[in-house]
Amino acid sequence: MFPQLLSLLAVLLLCCTIPLEARVVRVEVSSRADVLNGQQFGEAGAYERIVGRVYFSVAVANLHNRRVVDLDNAENLKDGEVAFSSDFIAVRPNDEKKSNGSMLLEIPNRGRGRIIGLVDGGDWDLSKDLGDVWLLRNGYTIVTLGWQWDATGPNALRLYAPVAKGHGKTLKGLLRGDLMPWQPMQEIPLGHLILGMIGGAEYSVAAPDDSRNALSVRDSPTAKRAFVPRSQWQFAHMVDGKLQPSDRHIYLKRGFQAGKIYEYVYVVENPVIAGLGFAAVRDFASYAKHSPDAIAAAVRVYGEGISQNGRFLRDFLYQGFNADEEGRTTLDGVLAHVAGAGRGSFNYRFAQPSRDAQPTSSVFFPTDMFPFTDLPQIDLLTGAKGGLLDAAIAQKVAPKIFYSNTSYEYWGRAAALIHITPDGKRDAPLPPDVRIYHLTGLQHFSSPFPPAKGTDDLRGQSPQSPLPVNLFWRAMIANMDAWVRNGTAPPESSYPKIANATLVPLSRFKFPAIPGANKPHEANSAYRLDFGPKWRDGFLNLQPPKVGEAFPVFVPQVDADGNELSGVRLPQITVPLATYTGWNLRDPATGAPDQRVSFLGSYLPFAKTAAERERSGDPRESIAERYLGREDYLNRYSQTVDQLIKQRWILPEDRPALLKRGEQEWDYATK
Numbered sequence: 001m002f003p004q005l006l007s008l009l010a011v012l013l014l015c016c017t018i019p020l021e022a023r024v025v026r027v028e029v030s031s032r033a034d035v036l037n038g039q040q041f042g043e044a045g046a047y048e049r050i051v052g053r054v055y056f057s058v059a060v061a062n063l064h065n066r067r068v069v070d071l072d073n074a075e076n077l078k079d080g081e082v083a084f085s086s087d088f089i090a091v092r093p094n095d096e097k098k099s100n101g102s103m104l105l106e107i108p109n110r111g112r113g114r115i116i117g118l119v120d121g122g123d124w125d126l127s128k129d130l131g132d133v134w135l136l137r138n139g140y141t142i143v144t145l146g147w148q149w150d151a152t153g154p155n156a157l158r159l160y161a162p163v164a165k166g167h168g169k170t171l172k173g174l175l176r177g178d179l180m181p182w183q184p185m186q187e188i189p190l191g192h193l194i195l196g197m198i199g200g201a202e203y204s205v206a207a208p209d210d211s212r213n214a215l216s217v218r219d220s221p222t223a224k225r226a227f228v229p230r231s232q233w234q235f236a237h238m239v240d241g242k243l244q245p246s247d248r249h250i251y252l253k254r255g256f257q258a259g260k261i262y263e264y265v266y267v268v269e270n271p272v273i274a275g276l277g278f279a280a281v282r283d284f285a286s287y288a289k290h291s292p293d294a295i296a297a298a299v300r301v302y303g304e305g306i307s308q309n310g311r312f313l314r315d316f317l318y319q320g321f322n323a324d325e326e327g328r329t330t331l332d333g334v335l336a337h338v339a340g341a342g343r344g345s346f347n348y349r350f351a352q353p354s355r356d357a358q359p360t361s362s363v364f365f366p367t368d369m370f371p372f373t374d375l376p377q378i379d380l381l382t383g384a385k386g387g388l389l390d391a392a393i394a395q396k397v398a399p400k401i402f403y404s405n406t407s408y409e410y411w412g413r414a415a416a417l418i419h420i421t422p423d424g425k426r427d428a429p430l431p432p433d434v435r436i437y438h439l440t441g442l443q444h445f446s447s448p449f450p451p452a453k454g455t456d457d458l459r460g461q462s463p464q465s466p467l468p469v470n471l472f473w474r475a476m477i478a479n480m481d482a483w484v485r486n487g488t489a490p491p492e493s494s495y496p497k498i499a500n501a502t503l504v505p506l507s508r509f510k511f512p513a514i515p516g517a518n519k520p521h522e523a524n525s526a527y528r529l530d531f532g533p534k535w536r537d538g539f540l541n542l543q544p545p546k547v548g549e550a551f552p553v554f555v556p557q558v559d560a561d562g563n564e565l566s567g568v569r570l571p572q573i574t575v576p577l578a579t580y581t582g583w584n585l586r587d588p589a590t591g592a593p594d595q596r597v598s599f600l601g602s603y604l605p606f607a608k609t610a611a612e613r614e615r616s617g618d619p620r621e622s623i624a625e626r627y628l629g630r631e632d633y634l635n636r637y638s639q640t641v642d643q644l645i646k647q648r649w650i651l652p653e654d655r656p657a658l659l660k661r662g663e664q665e666w667d668y669a670t671k
Contacts, residue, residue: 111156259591340413407582424552
């Protein structure tokens with residue numbers, strides 16, 4: 001009997017030490033401090049800010065982990081488990097009972113958290129600038145969790161994932177990158193250069209002399225490549241005036257020219273298991289909802305992601321990660337902002353998470369890929385069939401979703417494809433728990449007011465669109481919370497449609513002939529790409545890929561002023577003083593002036609008077625022809641604000657801020 005008891009105890013101990021589900025193993029806290037020395041924030045009371053690292057473990061055999069590429073090749077695979085970890089920052093009420101029960105789980109953009117600064121107008125560390133603490137006053141818990149293995153910078157939140165080994169041997173492959181310089185450069189980094197920073201460190205050169213390494217140049221994304229002779233370039237970096245070998249830079253003898261696309265392919269090794277970023281988000285959300293000792297607990301978790309991270313969330317859903325290892329729903333709601341039609345390079349061998357799809361860089365990467373719509377569609381050209389939510393619907397874990405896009409995404413991120421059929425003939429149906437919001441006249445990210453031209457690689461021909469997004473964000477968060485919490489339906493979807501001709505092919509786009517404003521001749525297309533026979537399973541063996549036919553390109557139609565007809569419209573669009581576009585062409589000084597600047601829209605002001613308009617030949621009515629004066633304008637503006645509040649696009653408490661912005665707009669436009 002005693003030996004049998006020992007055997008039984010051994011089995012029980014084994015079950016306690018070998019996890020049966022994906023889970024948080026432990027949490028290490030590196031700092032913990034009260035926000036503003038314990039200041040009270042409404043009914044939520046005092047908050048604390050916690051910084052640390054979360055340690056995870058996943059079971060390779062579990063069905064819900066099988067989609068993670070190379071998981072079974074992890075170098076640290078032990079007893080059927082793979083360990084990894086992520087940086088995190090949590091801002092939560094000191095007293096969890098005073099929380100509103102809802103967590104915003106932020107997917108940080110290239111390792112940097114932004115949601116508190118965006119929504120509240122403050123800074124993420126809260127000691128520099130609190131803003132108006134709307135999130136804190138309303139009792140939200142906010143957690144930012146690292147998911148990107150190659151995020152750069154001293155304060156970047158990262159994923160720490162193992163590399164893959166093929167039967168214990170080093171795995172090698174080809175990696176590709178590209179760049180259009182905005183000024184002449186002698187050398188370029190191999191990492192993804194975005195907005196003047198390295199968005200992803202990516203992989204170093206594994207075999208500098210390999211014959212497969214190549215550098216090419218072309219004038220536009222679809223132009224023919226011209227390969228640069230190997231004798232003219234090398235993997236090298238200038239240090240103190242001397243050229244030194246480098247595994248992270250390319251040096252070109254004659255220099256890289258502005259306005260040309262340079263594409264490089266090179267041999268790399270030791271792929272990081274990047275898809276564990278999906279597992280980190282999934283398992284942290286499950287831990288927050290189900291663990292009694294969670295570092296930040298929640299009843300409801302909303303995944304929030306902007307741009308790269310909105311694409312991450314779309315891919316997260318598509319690849320079936322909204323069910324944890326027990327099949328439970330992890331994210332109750334998803335707010336995917338300015339993702340367009342994209343997903344991304346998040347779960348491939350040699351994944352490059354920072355790569356996106358810009359007008360003249362990150363071209364032909366696995367970003368804007370079929371399927372685009374939530375419900376299944378058929379690509380008649382290839383026979384492919386599917387929908388973004390197929391896995392979530394099959395697993396009965398589909399969340400409530402907001403897809404919000406600005407005008408830029410229709411020009412720069414193929415956003416129309418999320419709500420039309422692949423052949424471009426009809427509007428596509430939406431699931432009942434999905435809303436699509438087109439934020440009219442905004443650009444990819446809000447720029448400061450008053451409007452100004454961008455600089456360096458964002459230097460365009462026109463000032464940027466300065467329309468703000470933060471007040472939309474506050475209303476969207478409140479609407480999502482009400483929807484998940486008690487079933488209060490949010491505003492209906494608002495976006496351009498084929499049926500009423502507010503969404504049209506590029507050939508039917510009718511923009512007025514505004515003096516000094518050059519109209520773009522193209523918009524970003526999503527192409528049918530082929531990266532080799534196993535690329536759908538996560539292995540991109542063909543670099544660059546074969547490029548097939550593009551999907552249809554549709555953009556929002558505009559009125560006589562050039563402002564878009566459809567979508568959620570701020571007063572600046574309904575009662576306009578200017579034209580706000582979703583595009584901005586490159587300044588001639590940066591090269592390729594017929595190409596669009598990444599991320600930017602344009603601000604094209606109206607003439608002040610009829611005489612000024614007539615002198616310039618502007619077809620748009622002047623400000624003086626539209627309004628009797630400042631009071632008339634502000635009266636009309638305030639009526640529009642009240643309509644937005646009534647329709648729940650803007651919160652009532654934000655009315656004063658929006659009215660103040662109207663005064664600033666008038667004063668600037670008429671000075």
